Amino acid sequence: xxxxxxxxxxxxxxxxPFVRExxxxxxxxxxxxxxxxxxxxxxxxxxxxxxLTGVFRETSESLLKQVEAxxxxxxxxxxxxxxxxxKKTKGFDFTFTTEQIKALKKNFGSDIWLAVDVCLCSYxxxxxxxxxxxxxxxxxxxxxxxxARAALHYAEAGADCVAPSDMMDGRIAAIRDTLSEQGLxxxxxxxxxxxxxxxxxxGPFREAADSAPKGDxxxxxxxxxxxDPSRPTDAYLSSxxxxxxxxxxxxxxxxxxxxxxxxxxxxxxxxxxxxxxVSGEYAAIELLAAQNLMDGPKAHVEAWxxxxxxxxxxxxxxxxxxxxxxxxx
Ligand code: PBG
Numbered sequence: 069x070x071x072x073x074x075x076x077x078x079x080x081x082x083x084x085p086f087v088r089e090x091x092x093x094x095x096x097x098x099x100x101x102x103x104x105x106x107x108x109x110x111x112x113x114x115x116x117x118x119x120l121t122g123v124f125r126e127t128s129e130s131l132l133k134q135v136e137a138x139x140x141x142x143x144x145x146x147x148x149x150x151x152x153x154x155k156k157t158k159g160f161d162f163t164f165t166t167e168q169i170k171a172l173k174k175n176f177g178s179d180i181w182l183a184v185d186v187c188l189c190s191y192x193x194x195x196x197x198x199x200x201x202x203x204x205x206x207x208x209x210x211x212x213x214x215x216a217r218a219a220l221h222y223a224e225a226g227a228d229c230v231a232p233s234d235m236m237d238g239r240i241a242a243i244r245d246t247l248s249e250q251g252l253x254x255x256x257x258x259x260x261x262x263x264x265x266x267x268x269x270x271g272p273f274r275e276a277a278d279s280a281p282k283g284d285x286x287x288x289x290x291x292x293x294x295x296d297p298s299r300p301t302d303a304y305l306s307s308x309x310x311x312x313x314x315x316x317x318x319x320x321x322x323x324x325x326x327x328x329x330x331x332x333x334x335x336x337x338x339x340x341x342x343x344x345x346v347s348g349e350y351a352a353i354e355l356l357a358a359q360n361l362m363d364g365p366k367a368h369v370e371a372w373x374x375x376x377x378x379x380x381x382x383x384x385x386x387x388x389x390x391x392x393x394x395x396x397x
Contacts, residue, residue: 100382
């Protein structure tokens with residue numbers, strides 16, 4: 069019996085890898101991945117981060133070796149988190165992180181592209197991303213002043229990009245003005261964590277960066293500065309504001325639970341978009357894979373494909389260093 073003309077035969081283009089490759093709409097490239105790095109002051113030796121397979125808390129020495137190994141695998145773009153030993157309430161000292169930037173740039177120069185996370189949560193004794201005014205309030209403006217000072221130190225030390233992740237109001241403008249006054253704005257990219265949600269998926273990171281908030285009931289989490297998961301409009305306004313203040317790249321974070329936000333915002337605001345596949349998301353796949361409940365590398369590629377589909381150019385992932393191997397050729 070002849071098949072009715074109007075019947076769609078969509079399986080024709082699924083029948084073998086050749087037609088499937090030819091008809092792909094989304095292509096992953098390891099060139100658009102950024103690998104996070106943690107360097108911890110006073111650490112005796114390189115130590116794995118629980119649940120983040122293949123990710124380590126590095127010493128100053130092991131950091132250089134790790135980057136060398138990554139370069140050999142073709143990973144050249146990094147996001148550095150400096151974790152100083154002594155924690156403070158104010159008057160932070162950014163020397164440790166600055167020294168790591170200088171060492172990386174001295175050793176690898178323009179072979180690497182180095183972004184540096186700008187936040188205070190690894191610097192404060194309470195783990196919040198800013199200065200506490202009283203036990204209950206993270207003070208906006210004094211925090212912004214410290215963040216701008218940090219960004220300036222990092223840019224002077226040779227960072228190619230500064231990436232503020234604190235979620236204070238006005239920090240992009242302050243960083244921009246500070247860099248501009250010092251003649252560093254032209255060469256330093258500002259990547260704003262513009263749509264950063266208050267999320268449970270940051271758990272493993274806070275172990276790695278000593279940054280779990282230790283406040284009282286009112287400050288037990290970061291809900292007074294990070295975006296509420298139920299408020300996509302806040303993410304839009306925050307990203308629009310950061311774009312106007314001079315951010316070069318915007319970001320949605322976490323990734324998978326917020327792909328609807330990424331899709332909408334990347335359509336509305338035409339700047340390059342990064343997405344941060346955060347520690348809990350990466351670890352969830354790794355833990356399932358370790359239980360033989362799924363194929364880890366293929367699951368990561370599937371998740372990354374979804375992030376691209378939603379509009380990301382840049383993917384920040386703990387698995388970036390595996391991307392050249394895991395992405396099908
Ligand atoms: C710090 C910061 C966080 C992450 C990047 N910068 C965590 C937080 O807000 O507690 C998240 C990274 C991750 O979970 O992988 N402001």
